[in-house]
Amino acid sequence: MENRTRGKLLLVGFGPGRHEHLTFRAKAVIEEAQVIIGYKTYIDLVKDLIEGKQIIYTGMTEEIDRAKAAIDLAYSGKVVALISSGDVGIYGMAGLAFELLKEMDWDPVRDIAVEVVPGVTALSSCASILGAPITHDFAAISLSDLLTPWDLIVRRLEAAASADFVIALYNPKSGRRTRQIVEAQQIMLKYKAPDTPVGIIKSGLREGQQMVLTDLAHMLEHEIGMLTTLLIGNASTFTYRDFMITPRGYRSKYEGRLDAVVSGTFVSKEKVANMTTKIIGDRGA
């Protein structure tokens, strides 16, 4: 191993897809990397950032091969970026990469450097399109039972619905996996009202974005597929025009206060003056 350049494994979430929602750090490390490894769809989303680099892509189910190839190339001295859309730590590749590193008895001082670069996850991007559907406590559940027993997924759906979480459903449906979303809706309806707002976002903040605002009773009447994320409201969530809104906390606690503020039409000039207002450029410091 002597005399070899120390390799680096970058685990990178590049956000929803549109480059303006990349973080500066994610863009910098993608530029720094000599090798980019990812699922084909992800590679396509960043292809204009990776011209001239070595690109390795595999199909969706070959995640272990992708992670292992990334680690091995880093061990060989390369700077390698293993990329996921959204956040690489949420239903992304970071967990699998660390599992493999452990199996290999990786030592962060002796062996390759590893950096995790977080990104904007799908529930945040989809929420921004809908307005403010999350706001408060929420649960994220993947309906894919490829690696997780369905009875555990059912337990999580029951638990999250019964405790009135806002719920984000990842991987709701695929070509072959169509039953899960139907069962998920039935579980939700045991605890949440049929008119609970539901936002269905396809390809949020990337090319081909589609948004549907519906409710729990009618959600299955709309297209749901591989590129869809669902956001299901809590008991306080409401819709206003094309927006889905979950209030902070519970209105009763500060309803009077809210009305008082709104009835003023505009906050008075005195009120704004009494807030600490500052033109930072004037500080002189």
Add this chain to the structure above:
Amino acid sequence: MENRTRGKLLLVGFGPGRHEHLTFRAKAVIEEAQVIIGYKTYIDLVKDLIEGKQIIYTGMTEEIDRAKAAIDLAYSGKVVALISSGDVGIYGMAGLAFELLKEMDWDPVRDIAVEVVPGVTALSSCASILGAPITHDFAAISLSDLLTPWDLIVRRLEAAASADFVIALYNPKSGRRTRQIVEAQQIMLKYKAPDTPVGIIKSGLREGQQMVLTDLAHMLEHEIGMLTTLLIGNASTFTYRDFMITPRGYRSKYEGRLDAVVSGTFVSKEKVANMTTKIIGDRGA
């Protein structure tokens, strides 16, 4: 209202704090804004980006005043950014701003423009420091009972722990609010093993970052405060050196496969060659 410039309200999450974790869109709209409104601590985190702009800041509890001032200034024709750290839609100001807009009968065509700009939320930033502690289904719960009844928070803690979610605790403790984190630990211990890994991150990806990796039984022996986020593992979460790792799905499903890959030490050259490898610059297209 005639002849007045159309104002704009930008609801912006700027991520954990270090500017490299801002998205390009968040930076662009902060630069575009004429007025920046936020909680004092948030203003300080972006102060070098907002020189020369009008800045309005208030204390932590004056959120309604901040949101109303932002909306009123936008109605007066200004481009106003209401900023939060992390993601503005997760325990941020977006929900409250939309509540007020609804009370004012806001019309997105007739009145001000509103844009929500998502950011990297605290659970993603904290996870990136710990390695890969989330990976799979997770729940986010705020322990602040200022606007939410404590019995509902308890129900959510019970539900999330009993269904083996990875759990992110926001607002775990403040100077006056010290009892909640003790009760939360007791609830977790009813369902999760005492040696369940727990990551405690203070000021993640901003100045003063501190990380503690401990377990459920010992978590209260460490400093927890206003700037802390906790990540509590699921039944499969493990630690390896200084990292906290939750595997994707459940190991039993692909354990044999994982061992087979690792035993090859390096993925063979043939194997990498059989993956679709491409130097994108060579495409000619």
